[in-house]
Amino acid sequence: MKIFAVKDEAGICKTPLMWLIYSPAGKMFFIELPDEVDPLNIPMPLDSLYKRGIRTVGSEESMQWVRLRIVPPDRQNIAQILADLKLQAYDEFKLLEYTKGRCSHDDYYIAHTSESKLPANLRKRLAKRVRDIMPMDDCRLAVFFQNGETKVCDLHWILAKPEFRSIARGSVFSALSVLHDGYGIGWGTGETEILYGDLYSSGISIPLSYEDVVGFIRDRILDTAGAAKLLACSPQNVNALRKRGKLNPIVEKDKYSLYLRSDIEQIRPS
Structure with a gap:
């Protein structure tokens, strides 16, 4: 995960205006807005999101903001520009790094930073990113957050x-995965993603940890060899x-096949 502080070169605001997060594995950008700041200091057009109470900006809108600050892919001489920069393909992240996020429309620029240098309230917010998920019945999802909490989220509301x-009700979980760096869950495109903050705020806490589930899988699920050992027979x-x-x-x-230990124990000779 790469983290950039978005700053104002004109010096109107001394603290970062927002933070730009880049996930190399997913090639996705996310923007984190401050909790409390004058909306006039939020770069346009993100100020409208801030006024609506949004603090974590989705990948599609974040990418749109990035693309406003780099050479567009349809530029007439784009091939020569990429060659001059020694880029084999169009890459938003590398282009953004090269320009440091500067453009002619404003005085904003980006500067590398680390998670340890983020404000405490933002680090606390990021701790609510998703660690893993577990599908349940009736379109419910158990979400394990990086801060150790587990919540059950009813996904009916998104349908x-x-x-x-476009997501069939009966196959809500078939293509569902955790977004890179735990920024939420998604179905393949930025238009069908639910960010970690929405999952956290809508979920109901349950007394079940990620370690509890891993422990259950490790101790109570057996492969064919494990079942054979418990039954004292051959695979x-x-x-x-x-x-x-x-x-x-x-x-x-x-x-291969996997079995519940309890099912094996029911037929094990006494």
Whole structure:
């Protein structure tokens, strides 16, 4: 994760106006706005989002802000520009770094910083990013946050939004994944993402930690070899039990199966 402070070269505001976060793995930008600041100090057009109470800006809108500050991909001589910069392909991040985010429209620029140098309230906010997720029934999702909290989020409310209508109700979780650096969850494009702050504020806390789930998986789920060891038989016998319907795996693939330990214990000889 790369972090930039967005500053005003004219010196009107001495503190960073906002922070630009870049995820190299996902090639995504996110903007974090200060908690309390004069809206006049927020770069346009993000000031309108700030006035609506938005503090974390999604990847699409963040990318739009970045693209306003770099040479556009449809520039007539873009091939020569990329060659001069020794870039093999158009890369928003590298172009932004090269220009330090400066453009002719204003006095803003970007400067590298680290997470340890961010304000305490922003570090606390970022601690609510997503660590992992666990699908549940009825379009509910258990979300494990990086600060150690776990919340159950009802995703029914997103299905009514226009940008999410293409997601079939019965396959909400089929293409769902955690965004890079835990910025939320998404379905493949920036238009269908839910940021970590919205998940955190809408979720209901439950007394279940990520470590609890990992511990359950480690101790209570067995592969064929583990099932054979518990039953004191060969893996071939376990496969035979499965084929006869005496043992039902919770995951069944071409080359392996996974079983609940409790199901194995029910047929284990006394």
